[in-house]
Amino acid sequence: MLFNTIQFVFFLPxxxxxxxxxxxxxxxxxxxxxxxxxxxxxxxxYIFLILASxxxxxxxGIQIEKKKTKKGKLPFLILSLITNLGLLFAxxxxxxxxxxxxxxxxxxxxxxxFPLFKVLLPVGISFYTFQTLSYTIDVYLGKQKAERxxxxxxxxxxxxxxxxxxxxxxxSRLTPQLKQYHKLSYKNIVNGLRLILYGLFIKMVIxxxxxxxxxxxxxxxxxxxxxxxxxxxxxxSFQIYGDFFGYSSIAIGSALMMGVNIMDNFxxxxxxxxxxxxWQRWHISxxxxxxxxxxxxxxGNRVSQTRWLYxxxxxxxxSGIWHGANWTFVFWGGLYGIVYIIEHIxxxxxxxxxxxxxxxxxxxxxxxxxxxxVTLIWVFFRSQNLNEAFHIFGLMFKNIDVNTAxxxxxxxxxxMVLIFILSDLILYNKRFDSWINKLSFPLRWSIYSFFVFSIxxxxxxxxxxxxxxxx
Amino acid sequence: MAVLKKIILRMSLLVLLLIPMNYIYKYFFLQQxxxxxxxxxxxxxxxxDDADIIYVxxxxxxxxxxxxxxxxxxxxxxxDYYTDLKVYDITxxxxxxxxxxxxxxxxxxxxxxxxxxxxLNLRSFNASWKNSVLETSLQKSLVLLKDYPPLFNRxxxxxxxxxxxxxxxxxxxxAKEWKSTTINFPYTAxxxxxxxxxxxxxxxxxxxxxxxxxxxxxxLACSYIKAYGFQIDTNTNVRIKDFDDIVELAGxxxxxxxFNLLPENTQTxxxxxGDDLIYLxxxxxxxLVDYYTSKGVIVIDNxxxxxxxxxxDQNWTTEHYAELGRKIIAEKIALKLEPVYPESFNExxxxxxxxxxxxxxxxxxxxxxxxxxxxxxxxxxxxxSSKTGKGNDYSISFEYPLSGIPDSLxxxxxxSLKAYQYSKEHKASLIVSAKSGKTSNYWKAFRxxxxxxxxxxxxxxxxxxxxxxxIKQSEMIKVYVLNKSNSIILIDDFLVEFN
Numbered sequence: 001m002l003f004n005t006i007q008f009v010f011f012l013p014x015x016x017x018x019x020x021x022x023x024x025x026x027x028x029x030x031x032x033x034x035x036x037x038x039x040x041x042x043x044x045x046y047i048f049l050i051l052a053s054x055x056x057x058x059x060x061g062i063q064i065e066k067k068k069t070k071k072g073k074l075p076f077l078i079l080s081l082i083t084n085l086g087l088l089f090a091x092x093x094x095x096x097x098x099x100x101x102x103x104x105x106x107x108x109x110x111x112x113x114f115p116l117f118k119v120l121l122p123v124g125i126s127f128y129t130f131q132t133l134s135y136t137i138d139v140y141l142g143k144q145k146a147e148r149x150x151x152x153x154x155x156x157x158x159x160x161x162x163x164x165x166x167x168x169x170x171x172s173r174l175t176p177q178l179k180q181y182h183k184l185s186y187k188n189i190v191n192g193l194r195l196i197l198y199g200l201f202i203k204m205v206i207x208x209x210x211x212x213x214x215x216x217x218x219x220x221x222x223x224x225x226x227x228x229x230x231x232x233x234x235x236x237s238f239q240i241y242g243d244f245f246g247y248s249s250i251a252i253g254s255a256l257m258m259g260v261n262i263m264d265n266f267x268x269x270x271x272x273x274x275x276x277x278x279w280q281r282w283h284i285s286x287x288x289x290x291x292x293x294x295x296x297x298x299x300g301n302r303v304s305q306t307r308w309l310y311x312x313x314x315x316x317x318x319s320g321i322w323h324g325a326n327w328t329f330v331f332w333g334g335l336y337g338i339v340y341i342i343e344h345i346x347x348x349x350x351x352x353x354x355x356x357x358x359x360x361x362x363x364x365x366x367x368x369x370x371x372x373x374v375t376l377i378w379v380f381f382r383s384q385n386l387n388e389a390f391h392i393f394g395l396m397f398k399n400i401d402v403n404t405a406x407x408x409x410x411x412x413x414x415x416m417v418l419i420f421i422l423s424d425l426i427l428y429n430k431r432f433d434s435w436i437n438k439l440s441f442p443l444r445w446s447i448y449s450f451f452v453f454s455i456x457x458x459x460x461x462x463x464x465x466x467x468x469x470x471x
Numbered sequence: 472m473a474v475l476k477k478i479i480l481r482m483s484l485l486v487l488l489l490i491p492m493n494y495i496y497k498y499f500f501l502q503q504x505x506x507x508x509x510x511x512x513x514x515x516x517x518x519x520d521d522a523d524i525i526y527v528x529x530x531x532x533x534x535x536x537x538x539x540x541x542x543x544x545x546x547x548x549x550x551d552y553y554t555d556l557k558v559y560d561i562t563x564x565x566x567x568x569x570x571x572x573x574x575x576x577x578x579x580x581x582x583x584x585x586x587x588x589x590x591l592n593l594r595s596f597n598a599s600w601k602n603s604v605l606e607t608s609l610q611k612s613l614v615l616l617k618d619y620p621p622l623f624n625r626x627x628x629x630x631x632x633x634x635x636x637x638x639x640x641x642x643x644x645x646a647k648e649w650k651s652t653t654i655n656f657p658y659t660a661x662x663x664x665x666x667x668x669x670x671x672x673x674x675x676x677x678x679x680x681x682x683x684x685x686x687x688x689x690x691l692a693c694s695y696i697k698a699y700g701f702q703i704d705t706n707t708n709v710r711i712k713d714f715d716d717i718v719e720l721a722g723x724x725x726x727x728x729x730f731n732l733l734p735e736n737t738q739t740x741x742x743x744x745g746d747d748l749i750y751l752x753x754x755x756x757x758x759l760v761d762y763y764t765s766k767g768v769i770v771i772d773n774x775x776x777x778x779x780x781x782x783x784d785q786n787w788t789t790e791h792y793a794e795l796g797r798k799i800i801a802e803k804i805a806l807k808l809e810p811v812y813p814e815s816f817n818e819x820x821x822x823x824x825x826x827x828x829x830x831x832x833x834x835x836x837x838x839x840x841x842x843x844x845x846x847x848x849x850x851x852x853x854x855x856s857s858k859t860g861k862g863n864d865y866s867i868s869f870e871y872p873l874s875g876i877p878d879s880l881x882x883x884x885x886x887s888l889k890a891y892q893y894s895k896e897h898k899a900s901l902i903v904s905a906k907s908g909k910t911s912n913y914w915k916a917f918r919x920x921x922x923x924x925x926x927x928x929x930x931x932x933x934x935x936x937x938x939x940x941x942i943k944q945s946e947m948i949k950v951y952v953l954n955k956s957n958s959i960i961l962i963d964d965f966l967v968e969f970n
Contacts, residue, residue: 006632120639186474190481204629445484452485453492456622457500459629461508461611 001041002465003250004204011038012196015160016189016257024181028151031178031258035160039123046122049087054157056083057132058150061139065146073140080136084129091122096325124164126322130289132157135171137293144171152179161254165247165468167265167285174260182259191433195253198432201451203246206420208460209413210239216407218382221392226399228407229392235409236382237375238417241270243467244283249432256433264431268424270374273356273366274347275340278374286322290315313337323381328389332380339373358428412458493622501621508628509615511570514561515577522582523556524549524808527571528590530564531733534791535838536783537947538872541794541821542838548801549588551819553812565605567595568713573613575720586811587721588804589714591730591763592790593755593774596710597701598648598665602641610634654702660747665700669693672744691786692743698788699740699748703755705762718766727811729769731804732759733790734777771807773800827880827969831867833857839965840868841951851889851929851963858961859954860897866962868951873905873943880969881943886950887933887968890919891961892926899954903936905945912945919952919960929963938969 001007015034019027040047060080064073098114105112135156138144147153156175162168182188217224217232224232248265255262265285272278279287298311313334320333354362376393383389427435436444505512518525526532526546535542546560561574571589578584594600610633615624627633636644649665662668676689705711714730721728740748756774763770781796783789792800798821809816833845834853844866846858857867873881886901900916915936922932942948950967954960 002631004630006627006630009630184474186477189474189478445488448485449488449492452488453495456492456626456629457496457504461628461631463607463631463635 001038003247003254004200004208004459007041012254012257019258020184028149028155028178031159032151032155035155035158035163038160039158039163042123043120049091049122049125050128050158051154053084053087053129053132054154056080057136057157058147058153060136061146061153062148064136064139077136077140080133084133088125088129090117091119091125093321093325100327127166127168128157128163130286130322131168134168134289134293138171147171147175159255159260161251161260162262165244165251165466166283167248167251167263168289169262169285173263177260180259185259188256188259191437192253192255192257194433194436195249195256195431197253197448197451197455199246199249199251199253200455201246202242202249202420203466204459205454206416207239207242207246208462208464209416209458210235210242211460211464212462213407213409213413214239214382218384218388218392221388221395222399224395224399224407225401226396229395229399231407231409233379233392233396234375235417236378237270237371238420240378240381240467241266242420243464247466247468253433268428270371270424271363271367271428272370273363274343274370275336275373276343278370279336279340286319290319294318309341312340316340326384327386328380328383331386331389332377335377335380339377359425416454416458489622493620496625497621501615501625504625504628505615509612511563511574511612512577512616514563515574518559518561518578518582518584519557520579520581520583521557522559522584523812524553524558524586524588525578525584526558526560526588527566527574528560528562528731529566529592529595529790530562531590531592531790531792532560532562533564533838534783534789535797536793537870538874539794540826540872540875541798543797544838545792545797545801545804547838548798549804551801552805552817553808553815554817555815556812565603565609567592567600568710568717570609570613572713572716572720573616575717576618577616578724580724584726586727586729586808588729588731589717590790591714591732591759591770593733593735593752593759594698594788594790596703596708596755597698598645598652599697601709602636602644602648604638604641606641607633607635607637649697652701654700654751656747656750665697668696668700668747672696687786688743694788695740695744695748699735699752699755701755702751703758705758711762714763715766718763718768721768727769728767729771729804729807730759730763731771731800732756732773734773734775734792734796734800735790736777736779736782736788737775738779739782739785769807769811771803773803776800776803827876829869829871829967831869831965833867833963833965840870840949841865842867848959849891849961851891853963856889856891856961856963857952857965858959859899859952860959861957864953864955866952866954866960867965868949869965869967870947870949871967873945873948876969881938883935883937883970884948884950885933885935885968885970886966887931888952888965889929889963890923890932890952891929891963892919892923892958893960894926894958895920895923897954897956897958897960899952899956899960901932901934902949902951902953904949905942905947906949907944907946912941913939916953935970 001011011034015030018030022030036047036050039050057080060076063076067073067076094117098116102112102114105114135144135147139146147156152175155178156169156171159169159174159178214232214236217229221229245266252262252264263285265283267281267284269278269282272281295311295315298314299307300311301308303311314337316333316337317330318333320329320331320336323329323332354360354365356362356366379392380386380389383392423432436447439447526549528545532545541548544560544562546558546562550556550558561571563570563574566574568589575587575589611628614628614633615621617624617627619627646666649669651664653663654660654665654668662671672692673689676692677685679685703711718728720726735752737749737752740752752774756772760770760772776799777792777796779785781793781799783791783793802819805816805819831839832852833850833855841857841863844857844859844863845855847855848858850856859866884903886903888901892899897920899919901919902914902916904911904915905913917934919932923930952960952962
């Protein structure tokens with residue numbers, strides 16, 4: 001079930017109404033049943049993967065806690081790691097490795113056909129496996145007590161607002177909130193609805209209208225002029241941001257309606273001054289996951305300079321692979337690692353002499369620089385393969401006189417992009433629900449009306465599922 | 472309680488705001504949305520209020536065989552019988568009862584139409600058509616046309632409240648129906664459902680002289696089984712519900728409703744699959760005829776009306792008929808309508824009269840190829856012309872069997888047309904080609920630029936070529952303008968004359 005479909009328009013209110021109608025002790029049953037139904041709307045069979053992951057991690061958690069020694073705990077941690085990473089490998093990466101080895105063997109003249117696993121990638125597999133992995137690792141490290149209630153644990157793994165595309169929550173943050181009694185609160189309902197409204201606007205009006213335009217460029221780039229290609233590449237930055245930020249906002253709003261505060265996943269990332277700051281503002285739940293469970297275990301920054309550079313690069317490359325089983329993602333992650341390191345070195349040797357205060361000239365210049373870099377790196381993320389990515393880069397400079405096709409971007413789309421940029425400037429370090437709360441009633445309702453009208457009337461109507469679902 | 476009151480108050484305010492929003496949408500945005508997402512509405516809009524008969528169909532109405540001398544639509548042939556009545560068509564390829572229903576709902580109340588003829592296509596009741604990949608876009612195009620407030624319809628479109636499924640999901644549904652629906656023969660058959668039948672045919676089907684499986688024949692037989700191997704259940708088949716709704720709508724609007732049960736290639740079905748399939752086709756035929764006759768609909772039973780060789784597609788199951796087939800259907804409809812319009816009915820006898828002058832001014836009902844290029848961007852005469860360029864590479868195309876031209880007039884062809892160019896940046900050409908089957912005997916391009924000197928002005932283009940022996944020996948001749956550039960050229964008053 002997608003957030004921007006009529007099914008969800010009915011599903012969420014029903015869940016929220018019943019949530020407040022039934023006694024606290026049964027709420028987890030409602031949420032768990034709702035979450036499983038939500039997931040089974042894609043493909044019923046894949047629920048067994050979530051169930052397997054849930055049962056093994058539930059069991060592993062308890063066993064890890066029971067064992068007194070690290071030696072005793074380790075096999076159960078390994079069981080959890082193998083299960084979750086094994087699922088990820090089988091469903092997401094097996095074909096990638098098969099094809100890559102095929103290619104390698106061809107290069108060295110060995111004729112061997114590696115098998116392919118013909119199966120649809122289960123929606124959100126990277127999200128829920130990482131979420132549940134963080135739990136077993138935390139139990140192993142003694143940071144988290146093992147959950148004895150299977151129902152609440154299953155709900156932690158499958159909680160529908162953030163099941164398929166995050167934010168990737170930690171057990172210690174989410175489960176206590178799920179267990180807590182939440183009284184019907186006007187504030188939570190209204191703030192939740194505000195976030196949902198804003199998220200739908202960003203996803204349906206901005207991202208979905210841009211998707212068709214960007215698709216044209218990436219499907220037949222040779223037909224377009226350099227200017228058109230640059231426009232398409234530029235617009236993709238807003239499409240992917242709108243798509244994922246919109247999703248996260250709806251997810252946070254949906255949970256908030258039931259009194260649960262899910263962590264923010266975005267904080268106006270395109271206003272970041274450098275790549276390091278960008279990653280503190282973009283997909284925050286994933287960045288912090290990699291920080292806690294990969295970067296810190298590798299030694300973080302409490303190591304030699306060379307080792308630190310290595311750590312940074314490894315984290316970015318693995319983050320790239322997490323996004324997708326394709327060399328484009330490896331490249332995408334690797335590029336971020338390289339740019340991060342370069343920026344770090346530059347900053348170390350020449351501190352900028354201008355002010356970097358919010359919205360100062362220095363901030364604007366640096367944010368523009370970061371935005372351009374991120375936009376260019378997105379080309380790898382969007383392309384089907386590396387050849388296509390390099391081809392796009394080539395065409396940005398080569399196709400100056402080409403005009404076989406013309407990229408038509410309506411003024412309405414430009415206006416919406418402008419509104420998106422403006423709203424990011426306004427919401428710098430703020431969240432939409434708290435910002436709008438401070439406005440006068442007429443102004444607030446004018447904004448609501450504009451969003452409602454735009455969502456209904458200006459939404460892109462082609463079927464563009466959320467981009468991050470494929471991860 | 473206070474919280475609930477606050478929420479309800481704000482919800483009410485939102486509902487109140489939706490009312491002016493609906494009007495804003497209706498008056499400022501609806502039209503462009505209809506053009507963008509529901510082009511189908513144009514099919515309805517083109518029907519004038521004074522139409523007497525409206526013929527609603529899928530591609531069976533407009534498809535012809537390339538060597539047909541008379542390439543007109545079934546609806547146009549029907550009009551031959553009622554010259555003093557205005558017969559119009561609404562043709563939507565891949566359409567079916569669900570689509571027709573919405574289109575008919577959109578016929579304005581001001582319309583004076585008395586008779587609505589709707590094709591009843593047997594295949595549209597089968598699993599493959601019900602779950603066709605074309606359904607998603609068809610259903611999407613219908614959302615804005617539904618009988619609800621425009622803003623509500625747009626909301627449904629934005630939130631994808633229509634039958635939206637991808638190809639794999641649809642294939643799964645088709646396979647599920649083939650597997651799970653039992654076919655009840657009145658005797659014992661070696662198969663109980665389509666899945667088993669298909670498999671049976673694949674294993675036991677046709678063999679060639681050497682005893683090897685005749686794959687082509689088996690595949691065709693299997694496609695017949697999948698197309699016609701079903702029994703309509705009036706309680707569950709979604710098409711029945713659609714046609715029932717049409718019957719109800721016709722009752723409300725006072726229309727005389729006619730269902731035209733389309734001919735199927737029963738001869739090939741019998742030859743390839745045999746009596747079992749014919750039993751099901753006949754069963755469904757009887758059911759539909761009886762069911763809708765009992766509801767007061769005039770049902771024209773054309774199932775067996777057209778011979779196998781009159782089907783355009785011999786290697787697939789379609790309801791596309793060659794000239795004679797279309798004429799037979801038109802005649803059968805016309806005869807059935809005679810009691811409704813006794814004074815307007817004329818006897819029609821088609822003769823094999825040979826023609827030698829062919830003019831298409833883009834305004835009349837001339838069935839030439841690429842008629843989709845006809846637009847109202849500009850015209851030399853009337854309101855329309857053929858718009859070429861920017862992706863529309865071909866203009867309206869004259870295509871005719873040379874056997875239909877008298878031998879005495881097979882000496883030369885004079886071609887004249889009016890052309891309007893917006894710039895000289897094109898290499899558009901007039902193409903004359905002659906073919907026998909797939910073999911090209913003659914192909915020659917004549918640059919338009921050699922005779923067009925000005926831009927933004929209608930100019931004459933004339934050409935005469937001799938009919939060579941190679942052309943004479945060909946089956947078909949074709950004349951059209953080819954414009955692969957991005958520069959638009961309008962073509963009007965396209966005349967081809969054999970001398």
